[in-house]
Amino acid sequence: MTRFEVHPEPGVKVNKITNLSDDIKLSLSAKDIRIEAPIPGKNTIGIEVPNLHSKMVFLREMIRSSAFRDNPSPLTAALGLDISGQPVVVDLQKMPHGLIAGATGSGKSVCINTILVSLMFKASPDEVKMLLIDPKMVELAPYNHIPHLVSPVITDAKTATAALKWVVDEMERRYELFAHSGVREIKRFNELVKEKQMGEKLPYLVVVIDELADLMMVAPNEVEESICRIAQKARACGIHLLIATQRPSVDVITGLIKANIPTRIAFSVSSQVDSRTIIDMAGAEKLLGKGDMLFLENGSGKPTRLQGNFVSDREIDQVVAHVRKQRKPVFLFEQEELMLQGSAITDEDELFMDACRFAIEQNSASTSSLQRRFRIGYNRAARLIDMMEREGMISGAKGSKPREVLMTLSDLEQLI
Template sequence: MERHAARTNAMQPSMSERVENKSVHQVEEKTMQQVVVEPQVEEKPVQQVVVEPQVEEKPVQQVVVEPQVEEKPMQQVVVVVEPQVEEKPMQQVVVVEPQVEEKPVQQVVAEQVQKPISSTEVEEKAYVVNQRENDVRNVLQTPPTYTIPSLTLLSIPQQAALDNTEWLEEQKELLDTTFNNFHVGAHVINVSQGPAVTRFEVQPDPGVKVNKITNLSDDIKLSLAAKDIRIEAPIPGKSAIGIEVPNKESKPVFLREILRSPVFTKSESPLTVALGLDISGDPIVTDIRKMPHGLIAGATGSGKSVCINAILTSILYKAKPHEVKLMLIDPKMVELAPYNSVPHLVAPVITDVKAATAALKWAVEEMERRYELFAHAGARDLTRYNTIVSEREIPGETLPYIVIVIDELADLMMVAPGDVEEAICRIAQKARACGIHLLVATQRPSVDVITGLIKSNIPTRIAFTVSSQVDSRTIIDIGGAEKLLGRGDMLFLGNGTSKPVRVQGVYVSDDEIEKTVDHVKKQMKPNYLFKQEDLLAKTEQAESEDELFLDACQFVVEQGGASTSSVQRKFRIGYNRAARLIEEMESQGIISEARGTKPRDVLISEDEFAAMQETNV
């Protein structure tokens, strides 16, 4: 027993040993826990093995925090993310972010998890910016809008080199001496010198009749040794009589000095045109809308064509193609030819007389169409209609002004006087409110060309040099145009005025016209509504279509023979019309050719003619 107890005691440890062993085990367990916990807390060796090749030896926090702290511009962020130029691929950021364990870093990571959304927004903003840039490029690539020609295309006005003060004093003394010699109480009170004419303002003494001064016209011309003089008695708005004497040397008036004047530049009307300088040297500018139609007449070489060129050039400098359209009728074929292919034209320059008549009829139809649009829109004129359309109150497009220019009316009146006069009168009577204006020029101001009906409907008139006082009265209803000097010297009778104004017209050279037209042609291409060939074909078709043609064919088929005299007697028409009907039947194969005095044979039967009628219908 003692041995067994001793063995048992030997095998069982003592209490102190148990305590020691227990503490040792606890220490070992703690060490084991430490061994287990340490890799969870630190994990740096493992992460370094995984992360180091991806982050390229950069701390994790630096990679994540840098884009948040620096607040780089959007374009920089886009450059970093989209093209992946910098040494930070998207995969590196995604791999690094979930491996951060500290709490503040986790918050940053939570914000970075939402970064794809913000990057998308950045991409959308960048896309919008790129779209705007593309839009700007597209605008720059589109054809430029119409730009007004520059005044540098026109000639520079010449400066007055001579001083005419001495000459003016001599003329003034000669006038006073002439009045004294003829015992007329009058004296010169003022002198106004223009580019070609000088006006001496003479004030008669109390009790002196105006006729005493006007009757001295030839004596004053003799005393001053002048080419011709014109007396205006009295000057409108002044208590004086004007005696107009040609200058010693005339100075040309250039278009450039009129177009740069405030009177022209400040005018808002697209139909503002330059005419010239008056006797006082002031620019004369008029608005075609207020004309509203104009008559230009004068002898050959007096300046009519130059005046028309000045008006057309002024329109090119003032109006855009969508604002004003031009219809040019030039029977001379050469005066208005430079304006071909201008974007303002409704049609190419019309040179054929028959086509010109058809063009005037087209203008009448356009006038009627516009008035129907005005009635539907409740507008009274073109300006109000365009305002309604621009405000989108009614559907439609704005209508441009149409200016019809006829360079030689005499040729049209010789070919078709009835049709031309009717069309001109209808346009002159009604077309003002619908924006269609007419400018007519002629070198033969006789009554058979400028009829009373035409003249009564055209209130604005410009008279150049004419051969007789009768022609002057035909144009402006008073004499005076026979005393003009020529080369642009004109009398301008505006709408609503009783007396004309003497104006030295502007001079436009062929070189200036060519430069201006070339500039305008480069801006836009013309958009013609019709061509001269279309008008001629339409006219020929209208002439060939006779309302009696079918009835005449029916008569010929029933008779079994055809002759001009039989058709003439049957339908009671003239020989010319009957002959045209017979020729038309021959051209269509209904009857045979002429056989001398015998009637023509009919080549079709009644059934064939009935079938032909059904086909035509």
């Protein structure tokens, strides 16, 4: 893409130039043009003309750039190059939630892949966890079993609805911890954990939904409610949403969802109506496809045109294989277990007595310690903790501190 900057004569109205769009296209013998009038921060009008021969932007070049390397945030992701050839990176903490939309083959899935690979380069599994929801079953399958995941990639739409409810519950749990600790956001909480050596640090959680339309067809009300609750409240507790769809219609991207997701990326769409649904203005219908995007940043009035990165399937497989060697994943839940999340706590759990003995031996009890010791999911470990508390074996919750054990082994034998 080449941009010509035109400085109009004093007294010439901007709309006189924008109305000449077709005449300019004819004179330049261009396939299509896009007029940005005026260029933000300048007193010129930009006329963008597609180049005859396009140049690919590879993710490896972006990762080597100083803009990416020198950014201290573990949630830094490389997006692409702007029209002047400068690398553009985004910090998910500042986004704090993103909507990615465009027609089939426009570059949405590649964009998601580049963000996920960027996060794997930038952050360890202790710093950033991911929940990947992929109703199409194939787009995010290569990321299965990486240590950053809180569960295997979720492919069932009904299970995905339950997964979003789990995220809402996790958000509420984190805010309860913050309230007990007297902090407002995740960064300060983790600093407090490090200073006082109490409990465990909370990782950031990135939730990626690759096709929102499939979920909205199964359970529109539940999905919309969960997404809106997460988008409204989850930023301070370190949970961030990335939602992609190839159907940018109002029944998929509802007014409530759009109002709560400030950062948006529009790829090539078929009509001006679709463009307005995504970024509240026309322009995306004139994009060229193959990674050509309009990036509307949180707090920005006008979108920036970027050429998105490209990462091949082979490169993804190599990165994933390398990350898998570092550590085995510790899942907080499996898909089957998630469907039972709403069920009542039952007394029948074969691990209950073993968990009690383990807690007495360690003289403390926490959900994470049971997960590690018995290799179970978060939900089952939380149920065991609830059962122990109900039996009077351990104390109630004390913020991020482990619970006190109130029984000895002899007391436990008498209880049996």
